[in-house]
Amino acid sequence: MHFQIGSALPLETTLRLVEPGACVLPPIDAYRIVVHLSRATRTFCRETGSAALREIGDIDLIPSGDTGGFDAEAAYQSLEIRLSPVVLDRVGAEIGRITGANKLEGRHMLRHDRIFNLARSIEHDLSVKSASDLLYAESIGIALAIQLLGLRDEPLDPLARLSPIQLKRVLTYIDEKLDQPLTLEILSREAGVSNSHLRTWFKVAMGLTVHRYVLRRRVERARFLLLQGELGPSEVALEVGFAHQSHMARWMRRELGCSPGDLRRTAINR
Structure with a gap:
């Protein structure tokens, strides 16, 4: 199959060492594939505030026109690959996976061996200061586009289950x-x-969903601790992972039909 990309460079790359703190990636007219290259970097999502431990090979896909980034506790190295939407559209047309207005969804901490290996090839090319020609850039750009388009079409085996x-x-x-x-x-x-x-x-x-299961387990653990009577509601809330006491109380009423105060009084009156 022959791919026509055109004369413009199909991708751009930057290998960078990022200092601790906030890393904000403003919207640009390109897909960004950001590959983490450092070990055990604790990070915090700028949207949700949730923590995550990034390892070598974790990949963030930021769609064209979207903002990306997170806060990091320590310095880390990453490779940012910027792929033109034109490349994605043309490769998609060649292989029968039309993108058009249906752009790819963002991904966070994706594990994907083929994309990581392509990124490693680019990283090596940058480290040895090789004067890569357009043909090499086109080849990598096409290979990345094919892998990214495949993410959207991953088949789900209806018989597949968690073991x-x-x-x-x-x-x-x-x-x-x-x-x-x-x-x-x-x-x-x-x-x-x-x-x-x-x-x-x-x-x-x-x-039930993962989110609902986690909330239910937190409520169950909170109920156990409150009935023991050794910790107050605010302490229990933090002990089981709720953001604050009112957050715990809302889910307790929904799951158990009672409040933390009700359970606390039951423990005292025993």
Whole structure:
């Protein structure tokens, strides 16, 4: 199959060392593939405030026109690849996956061996200061476009499920880390599956979403601690991972039909 990209450079790359603190990527007219190249970097999402531990090979995909970035506790190295939407559209047309107005969705902390290996090739090219020609850039650009387009079309096997070991690993992790921020990225990595697969397969296995399951486990743990009577409601809320006491109270009423104060009084009157 022959791909016609045109004379414009299909991708641009920047290898950078980022200092601790806020990293904001303003909207641009290109898809950005940001590949993390440092070990164990604790970061915080600028939108949700949730924490995540980024490792070598974690990939963020920022669609054309979108803002990206996060806060990091320590300095880290990353490779940013900027791919023109024109390349994506033309490659999509060649392989029968039309993009057009339906742009690709953003991804956070994606694990994808083929994209990572392509990024490694670019990183090596930059490190040895190779004078890459247009043909090389076109080849990498086409390969990246094919992989990105494939993300949207990943087939879900209707018979596929979390294995008993995978499910137990996720449930155990949730129980052990209830007091900490829990995200789909963290839990899907624990299970060894993609975010979309975890969302689908967890609900099949447990009958409710990951988010609702985590909230229910937090409520159950809070109920146990309140009935023990050793901690006050505000302390219990933090102990089980709720943002604050009123957040815990709202979900307790929804799940149990009672308030933290009701449970506290029950413990005192025993």
